[in-house]
Amino acid sequence: MKNRAMLIGAIGAGKSTLTNSLLGKIVPAIKTQTLVYYDWIVDTPGEYTENPFFYKNIMATALEVTHIFYLQDATNGKMIFPPGFSMGFSKLPIGVITKSDHPDANIERSIEMIRSVISFGPIVITSSVNGTGMEHLKALVDMDDMASMKNYVENKQDDYLLFTNDLYS
Ligand SMILES: Nc1nc2c(ncn2[C@@H]2O[C@H](COP(=O)(O)OP(=O)(O)O)[C@@H](O)[C@H]2O)c(=O)[nH]1
Numbered sequence: 001m002k003n004r005a006m007l008i009g010a011i012g013a014g015k016s017t018l019t020n021s022l023l024g025k026i027v028p029a030i031k032t033q034t035l036v037y038y039d040w041i042v043d044t045p046g047e048y049t050e051n052p053f054f055y056k057n058i059m060a061t062a063l064e065v066t067h068i069f070y071l072q073d074a075t076n077g078k079m080i081f082p083p084g085f086s087m088g089f090s091k092l093p094i095g096v097i098t099k100s101d102h103p104d105a106n107i108e109r110s111i112e113m114i115r116s117v118i119s120f121g122p123i124v125i126t127s128s129v130n131g132t133g134m135e136h137l138k139a140l141v142d143m144d145d146m147a148s149m150k151n152y153v154e155n156k157q158d159d160y161l162l163f164t165n166d167l168y169s
């Protein structure tokens with residue numbers, strides 16, 4: 001299977017904007033009511049993450065991808081993923097903090113929230129407005145295992161890129 005990422009997160013978390021930014025498109029994000037497949041990205045409606053009724057759709061779609069991006073909006077103090085949510089998927093998890101450019105962004109708070117979802121994996125702090133973190137997300141999706149992703153994060157030494165490891169602490 002070609003490496004592909006599914007983006008999940010709340011309504012307004014920035015999934016569609018991130019999709020455009022990663023693919024270098026300039027079309028404005030429209031509100032998506034259904035799954036949208038692009039080159040190596042599957043954009044999902046926020047309702048899929050916000051409403052447990054749709055978890056089965058996320059489960060089914062996960063079968064078609066290698067990576068899952070768990071988006072947390074840095075301007076939003078509300079956490080909508082159940083704790084440990086990524087444990088339910090045998091796919092490589094990547095935590096993505098969006099809107100880091102925003103004046104109301106609270107990065108520390110977002111990191112703590114995403115760590116309750118992903119206990120072992122990379123977290124990338126991004127902005128679709130100024131492009132922060134885009135190259136890291138693309139590089140990580142090209143990797144086939146967690147060890148490579150961990151190695152990448154450790155070698156980069158970038159403040160916008162971290163690796164969370166709560167499993168053994
Ligand atoms: N400042 C800022 N705003 C963003 C960023 N990403 C998305 N937004 C804004 O957040 C809102 C929701 O984005 P959208 O991509 O539609 O979210 P989705 O519902 O998760 O697909 C829009 O008004 C975007 O312009 C970002 O990186 N920085």
Ligand SMILES: [Mg+2]
Binds near residue numbers: 015016032
């Ligand atoms: Mg959208």
